[in-house]
Amino acid sequence: MILVTGGAGFIGANFVLEWLSGSNEPIINLDALTYAGNRENLESLDEDDRHIFVEGDIGDFTLVAKLLSKYQPRGIINFAAESHVDKSIHGPEEFIQTNVVGTFRLLEAVRAYWTGLQNDIKQNFRFLHVSTDEVYGSLAKDAPAFNETHRYEPNSPYSATKAASDHLVRAYHHTYGLPVLTTNCSNNYGPYHFPEKLIPLIIVNALAGKPLPVYGDGQQIRDWLYVKDHCTAIRLVLKAGKVGEVYNIGGWNEKTNIDIVHTVCNLLDERSSRADGKSYREQVTYVTDRPGHDRRYAIDASKIERELGWKPAETFETGIRKTVQWYLENQSWVENVQSGAYRAWVQKNYLERTN
Ligand code: NAD
Ligand code: DAU
Numbered sequence: 604m605i606l607v608t609g610g611a612g613f614i615g616a617n618f619v620l621e622w623l624s625g626s627n628e629p630i631i632n633l634d635a636l637t638y639a640g641n642r643e644n645l646e647s648l649d650e651d652d653r654h655i656f657v658e659g660d661i662g663d664f665t666l667v668a669k670l671l672s673k674y675q676p677r678g679i680i681n682f683a684a685e686s687h688v689d690k691s692i693h694g695p696e697e698f699i700q701t702n703v704v705g706t707f708r709l710l711e712a713v714r715a716y717w718t719g720l721q722n723d724i725k726q727n728f729r730f731l732h733v734s735t736d737e738v739y740g741s742l743a744k745d746a747p748a749f750n751e752t753h754r755y756e757p758n759s760p761y762s763a764t765k766a767a768s769d770h771l772v773r774a775y776h777h778t779y780g781l782p783v784l785t786t787n788c789s790n791n792y793g794p795y796h797f798p799e800k801l802i803p804l805i806i807v808n809a810l811a812g813k814p815l816p817v818y819g820d821g822q823q824i825r826d827w828l829y830v831k832d833h834c835t836a837i838r839l840v841l842k843a844g845k846v847g848e849v850y851n852i853g854g855w856n857e858k859t860n861i862d863i864v865h866t867v868c869n870l871l872d873e874r875s876s877r878a879d880g881k882s883y884r885e886q887v888t889y890v891t892d893r894p895g896h897d898r899r900y901a902i903d904a905s906k907i908e909r910e911l912g913w914k915p916a917e918t919f920e921t922g923i924r925k926t927v928q929w930y931l932e933n934q935s936w937v938e939n940v941q942s943g944a945y946r947a948w949v950q951k952n953y954l955e956r957t958n
Pocket of ligand 2: 734736737791799802817818819823824825860893
């Protein structure tokens with residue numbers, strides 16, 4: 604079996620669902636169920652013995668050591684993290700705790716377990732760390748996309764903590780020989796995306812008749828990948844990736860934020876038009892920019908394509924259609940995640956931003 608951390612969050616839940624739809628290998632899912640973790644994402648697995656859910660913290664050495672000894676996984680995929688840049692600006696402490704200290708403690712527990720494994724099992728064991736393109740910093744307009752040797756220049760508390768965790772993972776390979784793999788992926792979108800992030804926030808606000816907040820001039824560029832394509836890439840890296848290597852994952856889909864917002868509005872106009880017949884674009888509101896906002900990210904995915912034969916299945920056009928449709932069909936999921944804590948966050952983040 605394998606152990607995933609953070610498997611009740613956006614990417615982790617998609618990964619667990621995909622994994623069990625294509626394989627009978629069981630998954631232990633260790634998740635602290637922070638505001639971003641949601642058991643409802645996995646409710647289709649409630650009666651499925653192949654999914655073992657454990658509520659707990661990656662930073663809890665004793666718990667992780669117990670789980671490793673009990674289940675003897677052949678591999679670990681570390682999705683668990685605090686993941687929202689704006690939240691890291693308002694309060695970096697939790698990011699240090701989970702992304703840095705938590706990853707460190709997880710690595711320590713894994714190192715102790717792996718050291719005690721027997722020959723073949725030890726050799727085939729893998730620790731896959733899921734990271735982000737944000738560790739590379741911000742690109743100038745015409746600069747080439749990030750490849751795996753691009754220097755680390757993290758600019759937000761979030762990306763700094765992810766960079767620190769990447770360095771720890773690297774060090775555990777070089778110093779102790781732990782068989783690690785690291786993936787650095789661009790912006791994901793798709794089902795179960797928590798509506799604090801741009802695409803689901805725009806869909807949810809549009810349908811609720813609320814303003815669509817665009818930071819600064821809306822010309823910042825992100826490189827978008829449908830979440831299931833990210834999951835396929837992770838599976839492939841786990842299976843065939845070279846120990847100690849880094850793989851950048853992206854869909855070659857650079858878009859400005861305002862283009863993204865307009866695309867979502869157009870799709871909603873088509874599928875769930877406003878009662879007054881006007882476009883959802885009318886709700887776009889430019890607001891104060893994110894402090895230290897990175898201008899452009901772009902991933903050069905040629906290494907994973909060349910060495911492992913990975914290619915995304917979705918274009919942005921097909922992926923965004925599926926995503927909008929998923930949100931239209933899953934209004935109750937949206938309502939359930941909009942708890943008091945969510946509403947408090949929205950107040951805090953957007954009330955301070957002047958038009
Ligand atoms: P998310 O915020 O949706 O989910 C994070 C999950 O981790 C939640 O289920 C949460 O409960 C859990 N968690 C948080 N702290 C924990 C802890 N201390 N112990 C155990 N579980 C804990 O995040 P996501 O968007 O699914 O991102 C998953 C990973 O992928 C993160 O490491 C993130 O940095 C990385 N990543 C995300 C994107 C993206 O666009 N979302 C892109 C590239 C990389
Ligand atoms: O690049 C990978 C990263 O993508 C991941 O590592 C992060 O975990 C993930 O959250 C995401 O980070 P971003 O900061 O790019 O995502 P977010 O959805 O928060 O913002 C996308 C862009 O949209 C960014 O330029 C900020 C802008 N934005 C965001 C929000 C929430 C707005 O203009 N308005 C908003 O209300």
